[in-house]
Amino acid sequence: MSESTDVQTLLKARYGAAAPTPLTTENPVISTLLQHRSVRSYTPEPVSDDVLDVMLAAAQSASTSSNLQCWSVVAVREPQRKQRLAALAGQQRHIEQCPLFLVWLADLQRLDATGERFQLRREALDYMEMLMIGVIDATLAAQNAAVAAEALGLGVVYIGGMRDRPEEVAAELGLPPRTVAVFGMCVGHPDPEKPTTIKPRLPGAAVLHRERYDPAANIGPVDDYLHIANAFYREQQMKTNGNWAEHSLHRVRGPEAMRGRDRLAEALRARGFPSR
Amino acid sequence: MSESTDVQTLLKARYGAAAPTPLTTENPVISTLLQHRSVRSYTPEPVSDDVLDVMLAAAQSASTSSNLQCWSVVAVREPQRKQRLAALAGQQRHIEQCPLFLVWLADLQRLDATGERFQLRREALDYMEMLMIGVIDATLAAQNAAVAAEALGLGVVYIGGMRDRPEEVAAELGLPPRTVAVFGMCVGHPDPEKPTTIKPRLPGAAVLHRERYDPAANIGPVDDYLHIANAFYREQQMKTNGNWAEHSLHRVRGPEAMRGRDRLAEALRARGFPSR
Numbered sequence: 088m089s090e091s092t093d094v095q096t097l098l099k100a101r102y103g104a105a106a107p108t109p110l111t112t113e114n115p116v117i118s119t120l121l122q123h124r125s126v127r128s129y130t131p132e133p134v135s136d137d138v139l140d141v142m143l144a145a146a147q148s149a150s151t152s153s154n155l156q157c158w159s160v161v162a163v164r165e166p167q168r169k170q171r172l173a174a175l176a177g178q179q180r181h182i183e184q185c186p187l188f189l190v191w192l193a194d195l196q197r198l199d200a201t202g203e204r205f206q207l208r209r210e211a212l213d214y215m216e217m218l219m220i221g222v223i224d225a226t227l228a229a230q231n232a233a234v235a236a237e238a239l240g241l242g243v244v245y246i247g248g249m250r251d252r253p254e255e256v257a258a259e260l261g262l263p264p265r266t267v268a269v270f271g272m273c274v275g276h277p278d279p280e281k282p283t284t285i286k287p288r289l290p291g292a293a294v295l296h297r298e299r300y301d302p303a304a305n306i307g308p309v310d311d312y313l314h315i316a317n318a319f320y321r322e323q324q325m326k327t328n329g330n331w332a333e334h335s336l337h338r339v340r341g342p343e344a345m346r347g348r349d350r351l352a353e354a355l356r357a358r359g360f361p362s363r
Numbered sequence: 364m365s366e367s368t369d370v371q372t373l374l375k376a377r378y379g380a381a382a383p384t385p386l387t388t389e390n391p392v393i394s395t396l397l398q399h400r401s402v403r404s405y406t407p408e409p410v411s412d413d414v415l416d417v418m419l420a421a422a423q424s425a426s427t428s429s430n431l432q433c434w435s436v437v438a439v440r441e442p443q444r445k446q447r448l449a450a451l452a453g454q455q456r457h458i459e460q461c462p463l464f465l466v467w468l469a470d471l472q473r474l475d476a477t478g479e480r481f482q483l484r485r486e487a488l489d490y491m492e493m494l495m496i497g498v499i500d501a502t503l504a505a506q507n508a509a510v511a512a513e514a515l516g517l518g519v520v521y522i523g524g525m526r527d528r529p530e531e532v533a534a535e536l537g538l539p540p541r542t543v544a545v546f547g548m549c550v551g552h553p554d555p556e557k558p559t560t561i562k563p564r565l566p567g568a569a570v571l572h573r574e575r576y577d578p579a580a581n582i583g584p585v586d587d588y589l590h591i592a593n594a595f596y597r598e599q600q601m602k603t604n605g606n607w608a609e610h611s612l613h614r615v616r617g618p619e620a621m622r623g624r625d626r627l628a629e630a631l632r633a634r635g636f637p638s639r
Binding site for chain 2: 094098101102107108109110111114115116117119120121122123125135137138139140141143144145146147148149150151152153154155156158159160161162163164165168192194196197198200201202204205207208209210211212214215216217219220222223226227229230231233234235237238239244245247250260261262263266269270285286288289291293294295296297298299300302304305306309331332333335336337338339340341342344345348349351352355362363
């Protein structure tokens, strides 16, 4: 990992020449956020329950829609279970290798079970809005957990591959109806032999609109980014399917590129999210 | 706001008697995360563009699925636009009152427009998976921005009401197809006259499962929480529709409780998210 915590240096790594002038140069929270990079190689050192408790408390401290708390998380440490989950996500070795694998769930089961126990109506659970609430709640929670982990010196990577085969992931984790894996998260101590780098993002001008959405933001700043990203790929000797536009569009070219996730709507219905 | 940054004290506020013993008592990042509470009253002091830049850089530093960056944000400061958005969210006064209102978007338009410019296929954009990616990307980004804002002494509150009338919000913000507001976020300097409190959440045992999902987590720890939450409502003199189970289930009793969000699936299709 880059050792710098200076906000200006971190902004330059994130934006290249397009970096804004920072408000402040030293803030431990801002530095932690800006320093994020995905970590996919770990030392064998375990992640303790004490660390997991802190990540959980951070996760639960995130906002949640109307305090409904429509999420849960499954902590997986057993090697064979991690191996099977890795296979369900297209053989991602870091899922096997990480000492702690978290599967973040949209969870409407808790409300459903509570409504059943107390004989209360709950018809809204069948609507798209409640799937959204579950996904948003799980994601807010997970991001706080990720920040907490990084603040404790750990590294994480999100695993969207938990949506490749949702029914099989559910069977592996014993998930009840009205729960579904939103994504996974590998957690571990970063392997110092495999340093990682801050990846540049789109210029701020591409994503920040003022008062109303400006379609021009999708042209000039995106073109600028193609150059910024190309320079990064060269520097890191990364092999990509062309420039950012080309390899990104390659990933969304059609259902054949979706690794099974073209079935997600169907899988969600099967998991008890009719999402009408 | 509570002035304590001691992790133990913050955990007790978050969990009551069920608080875990902390790993550490002093960590500025963990303290910032644990100190979160929604802030709905602000001083008139504006939020500067410098602060917005830092929030944006934090947001862009969050993970994003395959670096696709399927999100955008609209920063609204014009009083009349905030007033109209407040009306579209059921007259939430804090949207009018906050100096900066951010509307976080799932944005597949950028990829669509880029694919059109470079004549690249993009059929996956029509699938549920890509709506999920947009919602997850926007939410990861927003939560980092929220943490950055709080680290700078600001207060925020998420506004799910941006999903009450998605087509009208889109018209107000000039949103192109394949973009939709996931939620809003009020940002401002907390009014010291209206202090806020850390709200207790479910015991960790209700949301953390080990190896496999344990349905018993939805019974005992939820019953414990009914008592913890009741004590908090009494202490804060909050009026609720019964205990946590009763008022939460009341919110999901049926489409009539959803403030228009029973139409969300239809509105998403109209916004260019067929989500097949």
